[in-house]
Amino acid sequence: MLNSGKRYNDLNVWLEARRLSKDIYSVTAEFPKEEQFGLINQMRRSAISIPSNIAEGCGRNYPKDSIQFFYIARGSIYELETQLYLRFDLExxxxxxxxxLLILTETTRKLLSGFIKYYQQIK
Incomplete structure (x- = not known):
């Protein structure tokens, strides 16, 4: 739990990451079936990783551990962004x-970067 008494599921960054995950699930449902175990699976895993790592980071006892999970979440955003471009390349x-989707991805990334900076200052 955060020092301010806020839970992870009250955080704007987590809520936005959840929204991004939902949108990725919706959009990947339109992929060709042959991508079921390829790009669909990879994009969904990347999207789910974002709010999951934010939540896990908030549940850690040590700030250094928390920050590491937030950075993993940010890495997943970049991974997802790349996969979106690949999806576009494949038409x-x-x-x-x-x-x-790129705007939502960027918004989530900016919120997460701001959250990381904030978290580093309060710890």
């Missing part, structure tokens, strides 16, 4: 949807 997604 599984249109420009408009790609841009919507």
């Amino acid at each position: 599984y997604i249109e420009d408009v949807k790609l841009n919507q």
Whole structure:
């Protein structure tokens, strides 16, 4: 639990990461079936990793451990962003949807980066 008494599931960054995960699940449902164990699985795993690592980091007893999980979550955002571009390259997604997801990805990344800075200061 955070010092302020806030739980991880009250954090804007976690809520935004959850939203991103939901959107990724929805959009990957439209992929060709042959991608079920390829890009679909990888994108979903990356998306789920983001809020999961934020939650796990908030549950750690030592700030250094917490920060490490937040950095893992941020790495998963970059991984997901790359997978979105690959999806576009394979023509599984249109420009408009790609841009919507990239904006959500960027928003989540900025919130997480800000949260990491904040967390480093309060610990």
